[in-house]
Amino acid sequence: MMQTETRPSSDTFKEKIYETFDHLHKHPELSWEEKETTKFVEQKLKDAGCHRVITFDDCTGVVGDIGNFSGDCPIIAIRADMDALYQEVDGKMQANHSCGHDAHMTLVLGVLYSINNNELLKKRIGVRFIFQPAEEVGAGALKLVEKGVVDEVDYLYGVHLRPIQELRSGFASPAIIHSATRSVQFEIDGEDAHGARPHLTQNAIEIGAYIMNALHSLYFDPTIPHSAKVTRFISGGKNTNIIPGKASMAIDMRAQTNGLMKELHQRVLEIIHNAQEIFRTPIHITDDYGIVAAESSEGAQEIAAKAIEKVLGSEKLAEGIITPGGDDFHYYKVNVPRLKATMIGLGCDLQPGLHHPDMQFEVDSLFNGIKIFTEILKIHSVED
Known part of the structure; x- marks a missing residue:
């Protein structure tokens, strides 16, 4: 109360x-x-x-x-x-x-x-x-x-x-x-495969892990507060012998100035695009919105x-x-x-x-x- x-x-x-x-x-x-x-x-x-x-x-x-x-x-x-x-x-x-x-x-x-x-x-x-x-x-x-x-x-x-x-x-x-704040939500849209046959698909969890690690490699002016982190990662089901090809993810971004947010947002989109190219798996952005500083x-x-x-x-x-x-x-x-x-x-x-x-x-x-x-x-x- x-x-x-x-x-x-x-x-x-x-x-x-x-x-x-x-x-x-x-x-x-x-x-x-x-x-x-x-x-x-x-x-x-x-x-x-x-x-x-x-x-x-x-x-x-x-x-x-x-x-x-x-x-x-x-x-x-x-x-x-x-x-x-x-x-x-x-x-x-x-x-x-x-x-x-x-x-x-x-x-x-x-x-x-x-x-x-x-x-x-x-x-x-x-x-x-x-x-x-x-x-x-x-x-x-x-x-x-x-x-x-x-x-x-x-x-x-x-x-x-x-x-x-x-x-x-x-x-x-x-x-x-x-x-300034921004949220990018996206779907990794690959195919499932048997756990014994990993060569037949790209693991959506590994694609998501690549994206998370790439976010940690972003560097900007340290005197301006900012952050980018994964806030949703849903993949896989009840069966543990299935390699999931699909995942739903979201990235939350913060930057103290509108200028830095513009730069941060562009780099995040580049990471998602690069993941799609590297893993040869479709990634669809489903929502991309933000609030100004x-x-x-x-x-x-x-x-x-x-x-x-x-x-x-x-x-x-x-x-x-x-x-x-x-x-x-x-x-x-x-x-x-x-x-x-x-x-x-x-x-x-x-x-x-x-x-x-x-x-x-x-x-x-x-x-x-x-x-x-x-x-x-x-x-x-x-x-x-």
Whole structure:
């Protein structure tokens, strides 16, 4: 269970946050399947006073607008991701919010709850709340970019809970510097043979071993964090006297810069192609997708840092977090270069780690995040 402090029944706002989180945590949905989550958030946006709430015919996700969208005021957007992971929990495969997206949605709704009665702020800026599907498969942000959800936005902020190893509860960072990520999935499509006749086929396990060893021979600038490793290798069956000709494999790649990822990706494709030539066995790439590295904006980071200092104090303002993890949030900035964007890292004593089926965090840390984002909006309403 998630950790919370005693819930004061007299505190209506806190109870609303707890109830929102409890509902989202108990009703996880997978990427592109967030139908009930979309309906739930849509109703919350309407109930909280958004004058425009947008859903989409061909995908999940929902956007809510509040404030001044007349064209004379800056538009500030806050994005939350919606989808859960599919993993084994207590011996059962199921959807599970082990990446904190239930917390992100709750936090962003909490910001809306905090400002919906602030008439002065709503006169000075427009605020767009973006609830994005399919972050875990690296595709949701691109879909919403196509929908034009950030076309009129000036500043975009995101948030992600951070593991306890990076940030303790009570701390926050104005930027998460995610790496570029990429996954290549492929099938080795040879023929099986009798174990007594190895000359009649090419062993798919040996082809896979060649590919794994070749990955270890890749060398790039050691000052730029990067990695490439096999994360799936399925071959063979119940019978041990059959040499398998087929295998299913996947390679995960990470690089701190988009430039290095481009080079790493090309070399991995060359290794797969070379294996096909050397072993004279067809290898079919079935999927090849990735997420760009962070390209945060200094202006957005500076405002986020001011807000963190105001809410938590200067001693709780952490430096930008460099991480090999990835997030499709950064597609918004890469595809709309004029956009000023940053993702805030929120300390919450999260452990044992993101994507762990038993991930836990201090839910009351969400109130720090709500205050930080509310302060960001207040800064924009005064400075812009």
